[in-house]
Amino acid sequence: MRPIAEIQKLKQxxxxxxxxxxxPVLIGGxxxxxxxxxRLTFDTDIVIPSIKDLAAAKLLTNAMRKADFYYVNKLDxxxxxxxxxxxxxxxxxxxxxxxxxxxxxxNPDLEMKIDILLDFPLKTSALLATAKDKMLDKTxxxxxxxxxxxxxxxxxxxxxxxxSTDAQDLEFIASIMKSKRKNxxxxx
Amino acid sequence: MxxxxxxxxxxxxxxxxxxxxxxTLSYKRARAIRHLQKINKVTPKR
Numbered sequence: 307m308r309p310i311a312e313i314q315k316l317k318q319x320x321x322x323x324x325x326x327x328x329x330p331v332l333i334g335g336x337x338x339x340x341x342x343x344x345r346l347t348f349d350t351d352i353v354i355p356s357i358k359d360l361a362a363a364k365l366l367t368n369a370m371r372k373a374d375f376y377y378v379n380k381l382d383x384x385x386x387x388x389x390x391x392x393x394x395x396x397x398x399x400x401x402x403x404x405x406x407x408x409x410x411x412x413n414p415d416l417e418m419k420i421d422i423l424l425d426f427p428l429k430t431s432a433l434l435a436t437a438k439d440k441m442l443d444k445t446x447x448x449x450x451x452x453x454x455x456x457x458x459x460x461x462x463x464x465x466x467x468x469x470s471t472d473a474q475d476l477e478f479i480a481s482i483m484k485s486k487r488k489n490x491x492x493x494x
Numbered sequence: 495m496x497x498x499x500x501x502x503x504x505x506x507x508x509x510x511x512x513x514x515x516x517x518t519l520s521y522k523r524a525r526a527i528r529h530l531q532k533i534n535k536v537t538p539k540r
Contacts, residue, residue, distance in 0.1 A: 309514060309518065310518055310521060310522065312517075312518075312521040312525075313514060313517060313518055313521065316517070335520075336517065336520060339516050339517060339519070339520035340513050340516050340517065342509050342511075342516065346523055346524065346527060347520060347524065348524045348527075348528075417525075417528055418521075440513040441513065442513060442514050442517075443514070448513070
């Protein structure tokens with residue numbers, strides 16, 4: 307099976323972030339999709355460590371630009387990007403001014419949005435400690451947050467925004483955990 | 495001496511799908527809904 311363009315871009319981003327010593331951890335709906343969740347999700351959520359200075363911000367925006375992703379500086383009410391910055395260095399300065407917890411990147415051709423969360427809602431180190439490796443191909447490994455941490459993050463999100471999709475995800479996580487427990491007790 | 499070949503192992507999920515297959519499905523689903531939203535067959539809802 308030939309990978310679709312979105313998968314190719316995701317692999318490119320993993321490699322580009324690896325090059326600047328950021329090990330991205332996949333969280334959110336796309337992470338749950340890897341556990342078999344059928345829920346429709348548009349964005350790809352990734353957690354990386356916080357950005358401390360302009361140089362680090364430049365490395366990030368350049369790494370994303372290399373994969374044709376632009377820093378989003380304007381979203382509409384539905385969360386769709388309506389404004390983005392072409393120049394990575396200008397985008398880096400904007401990040402340092404805005405100091406966002408989540409940075410949105412957008413590829414207009416594929417209409418693909420990557421949300422990069424900076425040590426939020428959980429620290430990257432905490433996520434990496436229990437993250438699972440999933441192989442996308444023979445050379446690309448993506449770290450996926452553990453079910454326990456995915457549950458924790460969904461609980462935080464649900465408490466905050468009370469979205470039905472978060473409740474749906476929590477239900478899915480509970481069912482997966484239950485079936486895992488069942489399988490374990492069967493083995494014993 | 496013959497060197498042992500190390501093969502990368504792609505682990506399948508309980509559904510019998512590889513991670514790439516599951517992600518592909520998710521991205522394709524999003525693509526299809528965006529297309530339907532564009533031709534106004536479904537109301538945009540995020």
